[in-house]
Amino acid sequence: MKLVRFGQPGAERPGIVDREGQIRDLSAQVSDIDRRMLSREGLSVIAKIDEASLPIVPEGIRIGPCIADVGNFIAVGLNYADHAAESNMPIPAEPIIFNKAPSCIVGPNDDVQIPPGSVKTDWEVELAVVIGARASYVAEASALDHVAGYCVCNDVSERSYQLERGGTWTKGKGCPTFGPLGPWLVTKDEVDVDNLSLTLKVNGELVQNGSTRTMIFKVPFIVSYISQFMVLQPGDVITTGTPPGVGMGFQPQRFLKAGDLMEVEIQGLGRQLQNVVGG
The missing domain is CATH 3.90.850.10 (Fumarylacetoacetase-like, C-terminal domain)
Known part of the structure; x- marks a missing residue:
């Protein structure tokens, strides 16, 4: 999977890149690409989501850091x-x-x-x-x-x-x-x-x-x-x-x-x- 965060600084939303290279909005399914979702269990939840059911993010939107709340x-x-x-x-x-x-x-x-x-x-x-x-x-x-x-x-x-x-x-x-x-x-x-x-x-x-x-x-x-x-x-x-x-x-x-x-x-x-x- 290719996971991404998009939107203005401090207000990024989670997304996933589909097979055609389009960003799909995950925000209705998960809160963010953060330490909780990076666990084996969290990634498994995302992997089960039907990408085609997710809304496509408009082109040209800002791409944020791909991980939220980095610790070290x-x-x-x-x-x-x-x-x-x-x-x-x-x-x-x-x-x-x-x-x-x-x-x-x-x-x-x-x-x-x-x-x-x-x-x-x-x-x-x-x-x-x-x-x-x-x-x-x-x-x-x-x-x-x-x-x-x-x-x-x-x-x-x-x-x-x-x-x-x-x-x-x-x-x-x-x-x-x-x-x-x-x-x-x-x-x-x-x-x-x-x-x-x-x-x-x-x-x-x-x-x-x-x-x-x-x-x-x-x-x-x-x-x-x-x-x-x-x-x-x-x-x-x-x-x-x-x-x-x-x-x-x-x-x-x-x-x-x-x-x-x-x-x-x-x-x-x-x-x-x-x-x-x-x-």
Whole structure:
């Protein structure tokens, strides 16, 4: 299934994408795409609904973040060897994890805002994992039992805040609008998570072109690993790292500016389109 949320910020309604690619309104059947509906039982309820009986959502309506009320928004750093190389950083022996603020989450086509005074705002296409069942000290072999599905994330990053201001990477990762999610949440039964192409274009130029095949730490290991340090709850999001081609890796470095247009896509998970605006 492809689950979606549509409508104005703060008033989004749940929907499902039918076989023809049309959005159908689920709001008469379920309250939202939230932690309750992301459970195995919740998804089973949605799967039994006759899509053809649902009203079609008019074209052109805003698409919101594909999940409501995200609790933890956790990110994995340097999870592609070639991205570590372009960042002049060693391949990590264990996953690097840090937090993005849930308040940075926006819809897939909402504007991305450069923070006031920022000169190093960067892009990162990433596969995001959405948790569907409580996970604490889970084994790698059973980790996917705790996953509801996957979506596209643009892990927008301010590099000077992240790397030059002391402390953790979190400083450069949680600014407003730095977490576009969606357009859809695709349930795990429809995704070959180890073989997905990821691309990102800036102003039509292809700058990132990678595949989840080259991830250092795969999704089951990541979910298991993080569950050793914290309890993962339904609705939590883990964004799993980016392939090479970020602005920081260019020579000379390139960063976003007002007026830029980002096109972010993962095979089978949909496309994002974001205008960059000044802080």
